[in-house]
Amino acid sequence: MIDPLVLRTDPDRIRESQRRRGENVELVDELVAADIAKRQAQTAFDELRSEQKGLGKRIGPLQGALKKAGTDEARQDAQTELDSLMTQAQALSDRVKEAERSAAAAGDVVDALWLQVSNLVNLESPIGGEEDFTVLEEVGTPRDFEAEGIEARDHLELGELLGAIDVERGAKVSGSRFFYLTGPGALLEFALLNLAMQQAVEHGLVPMITPSLVLPSAMEGTGFLGQAAENVYRIEQDDMYLVGTSEVPLAGYHSDEIIDGDRLPLRYAGWSSCYRREAGSYGKDTRGIIRVHQFDKVEMFVFCRPEDAEAEHAQLLAWEREFVDALEIPYRVIDVATGDLGSSAARKFDIEAWVPTQGTYREITSTSNTTEFQARRLRIRMRDGEQTRPLATLNGTLCAMPRVIVALLENHQQADGSVAIPAALRPFLGGRSAFTPVQ
RNA sequence: GGAGGCAUCGCCUAGCCCGGUCUAUGGCGCCGCACUGCUAAUGCGGUUUGGGUCUCAAGCCCAUCGAGGGUUCAAAUCCCUCUGCCUCCGCCA
Numbered sequence: 008m009i010d011p012l013v014l015r016t017d018p019d020r021i022r023e024s025q026r027r028r029g030e031n032v033e034l035v036d037e038l039v040a041a042d043i044a045k046r047q048a049q050t051a052f053d054e055l056r057s058e059q060k061g062l063g064k065r066i067g068p069l070q071g072a073l074k075k076a077g078t079d080e081a082r083q084d085a086q087t088e089l090d091s092l093m094t095q096a097q098a099l100s101d102r103v104k105e106a107e108r109s110a111a112a113a114g115d116v117v118d119a120l121w122l123q124v125s126n127l128v129n130l131e132s133p134i135g136g137e138e139d140f141t142v143l144e145e146v147g148t149p150r151d152f153e154a155e156g157i158e159a160r161d162h163l164e165l166g167e168l169l170g171a172i173d174v175e176r177g178a179k180v181s182g183s184r185f186f187y188l189t190g191p192g193a194l195l196e197f198a199l200l201n202l203a204m205q206q207a208v209e210h211g212l213v214p215m216i217t218p219s220l221v222l223p224s225a226m227e228g229t230g231f232l233g234q235a236a237e238n239v240y241r242i243e244q245d246d247m248y249l250v251g252t253s254e255v256p257l258a259g260y261h262s263d264e265i266i267d268g269d270r271l272p273l274r275y276a277g278w279s280s281c282y283r284r285e286a287g288s289y290g291k292d293t294r295g296i297i298r299v300h301q302f303d304k305v306e307m308f309v310f311c312r313p314e315d316a317e318a319e320h321a322q323l324l325a326w327e328r329e330f331v332d333a334l335e336i337p338y339r340v341i342d343v344a345t346g347d348l349g350s351s352a353a354r355k356f357d358i359e360a361w362v363p364t365q366g367t368y369r370e371i372t373s374t375s376n377t378t379e380f381q382a383r384r385l386r387i388r389m390r391d392g393e394q395t396r397p398l399a400t401l402n403g404t405l406c407a408m409p410r411v412i413v414a415l416l417e418n419h420q421q422a423d424g425s426v427a428i429p430a431a432l433r434p435f436l437g438g439r440s441a442f443t444p445v446q
Numbered sequence: 447g448g449a450g451g452c453a454u455c456g457c458c459u460a461g462c463c464c465g466g467u468c469u470a471u472g473g474c475g476c477c478g479c480a481c482u483g484c485u486a487a488u489g490c491g492g493u494u495u496g497g498g499u500c501u502c503a504a505g506c507c508c509a510u511c512g513a514g515g516g517u518u519c520a521a522a523u524c525c526c527u528c529u530g531c532c533u534c535c536g537c538c539a
Binding site: 052069095099265 | 495496508518
């Protein structure tokens with residue numbers, strides 16, 4: 008959610024943001040009107056309630072006086088006054104209840120509208136849709152397999168050759184877009200997990216293993232029940248959701264809390280399974296494990312002062328690059344365009360790894376600066392001297408297993424179908440320097 | 447799954463039976479001031495969070511006693527539902 012003060016003082020800023028995202032601009036006008044209506048209703052209730060409390064404050068003592076009254080005359084006077092007050096109070100009671108209902112209803116209208124408004128975009132973000140990103144940098148050089156005289160195999164062929172990936176049985180047991188990592192594949196994931204966590208801990212992030220099933224409040228607070236809702240698995244019987252990223256439980260970790268300013272930034276590295284319905288991507292990436300319904304991921308998450316958020320964002324990107332560098336995979340960094348940010352992000356950088364058999368770069372990490380948007384929704388605040396105010400949250404992928412495995416296998420493959428293991432990963436694989444085809 | 451207990455403004459705690467000066471008690475912690483070579487001690491004052499009003503601030507008003515409903519002129523207090531924690535029983539590992 009955006010600071011309501013912006014709506015009252017500079018609604019054009021929100022309109023411009025919605026426009027750049029290609030989202031509903033009229034929403035802002037509805038919100039302006041609803042916000043005014045809500046405040047009027049609230050004030051009306053406050054005044055009636057105040058009146059009611061004033062009456063109540065006189066009735067109590069009067070009843071005491073009535074009991075203690077010494078003479079019939081005194082008793083009579085007290086009774087008369089009490090009756091009069093009670094009549095007024097009874098009449099007021101219905102009006103108070105009515106005003107309370109109106110105020111609550113007006114508040115609900117405003118809340119529902121706010122949930123539809125996306126975060127204010129950063130004005131540096133390139134404007135446009137999915138294809139309108141800016142390339143910030145290209146790192147490493149894709150191998151020229153033709154020059155090496157190698158017929159490049161794709162990750163699935165390699166994975167099957169190595170006995171590392173089994174999608175056929177994944178489909179047999181769970182349906183399409185499910186897979187097994189077997190033998191060396193499973194060991195590879197553990198190695199990647201260990202390398203990622205080692206790096207995270209070196210940088211002072213707190214390692215976390217999070218729930219992957221969460222309540223609606225956590226899902227909504229992180230902004231995944233908006234346009235992204237169709238990609239979320241819902242457990243209807245228990246009214247819970249399977250998370251698509253540990254960003255959700257990590258953000259929710261401090262919900263409803265007020266954190267001392269001098270404890271910030273708080274940085275975490277969460278490990279969890281991630282579940283995505285992949286609705287609307289029928290026919291896309293149907294081969295292999297590039298797009299799957301369930302995978303594991305190490306995700307970084309930061310709570311910091313809003314004024315430090317951009318620096319933290321740069322830091323997260325640097326740590327993502329460090330990890331991909333260690334795996335010796337060629338990649339590029341892109342500045343994601345406004346139409347492709349998702350509702351929470353003000354700015355987003357993706358790292359895309361070179362995938363030889365596709366002759367293109369594919370997303371393997373994504374880091375978002377969600378500014379105060381999620382913190383407001385989840386009621387996470389910081390104590391800053393005298394005042395209490397929302398903090399900023401950021402997230403970034405450290406290692407999304409399937410896509411890293413894809414990039415690793417394809418980029419490091421050898422003529423005989425074996426795959427070289429980058430030096431950084433070897434300590435976590437018993438010193439092995441390559442995976443070799445079975446039999 | 448069954449039975450019972452508990453949930454109060456950072457932490458602990460009083461209040462609930464019997465509704466109304468509750469504007470929620472006291473202690474600890476914390477902040478400010480005073481006193482004092484310094485520190486400590488002591489004294490005084492302050493210390494939930496959110497919203498509204500207001501140019502700002504101050505002030506004032508409203509809400510907030512786990513959450514949501516209800517009863518009532520009036521709810522921390524009475525009733526119902528839910529959530530979490532604890533104890534016991536059952537079941538499973």
